[in-house]
């Protein structure tokens with residue numbers, strides 16, 4: 001991978017016309033290590049957040065050897081960089097052929113379920129392959145409530161009483177039992193985990209079966225920016241959330257169980273920024289070479305404000321206005337449709353001009369993984385840089401990524 005001291009240096013020497021991802025392996029390593037030191041159990045990185053080989057390699061280099069996966073492509077991506085990695089197949093609704101591939105070829109022995117028909121599907125394949133059910137752990141996925149930027153609880157999960165039945169059924173067959181939940185991505189209420197743990201404790205006591213693990217999923221929030229015009233929703237720091245989580249795990253009587261967490265966003269968000277170019281400035285509108293169909297699709301959540309920094313083109317000598325005056329610009333993406341307009345503005349110096357670059361920070365999560373080839377645009381250039389986004393110099397504005405419908 002090409003290497004530069006900073007994103008600014010890359011921009012000024014390359015003058016890129018296509019979007020460029022600036023990857024900071026040191027930031028990724030530090031954030032992953034930080035999470036592992038705060039969580040009192042096993043850290044299984046959620047591959048869907050960013051499954052690029054360079055991310056998986058960096059994580060396995062620092063000792064992450066367990067991954068939350070959901071599809072054959074994700075099994076293969078992990079094993080390609082880490083042949084001995086443990087895979088947790090935590091998708092509650094799986095194709096039969098994928099279950100077979102997981103059990104037979106990838107030797108996956110941990111899966112999630114939230115319905116008895118899924119248990120039956122797995123059992124049929126386990127019998128056909130002559131595998132002892134006692135070597136397999138099925139985690140029952142519990143429904144949870146709470147607010148997150150991405151709601152996931154509505155799609156998957158068994159209600160508590162149903163989870164009790166499922167655990168008893170799984171135990172009766174001879175599988176090993178676990179309980180898991182996933183509260184959604186980027187939680188917005190600090191007590192979200194507490195509520196889920198309370199529900200898990202109720203299910204555990206009712207079911208009366210032996211549990212071999214509790215998986216608290218992902219959802220741990222990354223720190224982004226703050227739109228100056230919006231109400232500040234103050235979230236506790238990761239350290240505070242983790243201290244609370246450890247306390248709640250104790251309180252709800254789970255400290256005797258092996259624990260797993262599946263962080264994605266909080267591990268990878270800060271490790272990548274994106275340098276985009278202003279293709280055209282039309283009054284207070286900026287047309288850029290990326291958008292919601294590519295790296296900025298996390299904007300669908302309408303909840304995330306990314307930090308942004310202007311990198312002015314030194315070749316442009318004449319500008320109007322003052323660098324110190326930060327104003328909102330409407331941002332139009334690269335594709336030829338009007339969905340690709342971010343309804344929330346980018347706050348930038350009024351001097352921004354056609355040909356300038358904008359470095360958008362903290363886009364490592366759900367950006368590269370959600371790119372489409374719509375209209376023929378597919379940003380795919382990655383370089384490595386040393387400085388963290390926050391260490392780089394320059395005028396700081398905010399890219400507030402929310403879509404028209406918000």
Ligand SMILES: *Cc1c(COP(=O)(O)O)cnc(C)c1O
Pocket residue numbers: 046048049068090152182184185186217218219220262263264265266365
């Ligand atoms: C997406 C997902 C995660 C990762 O969530 P983050 O909010 O990115 O940490 C973890 N577990 C499951 C089951 C998921 O679907």
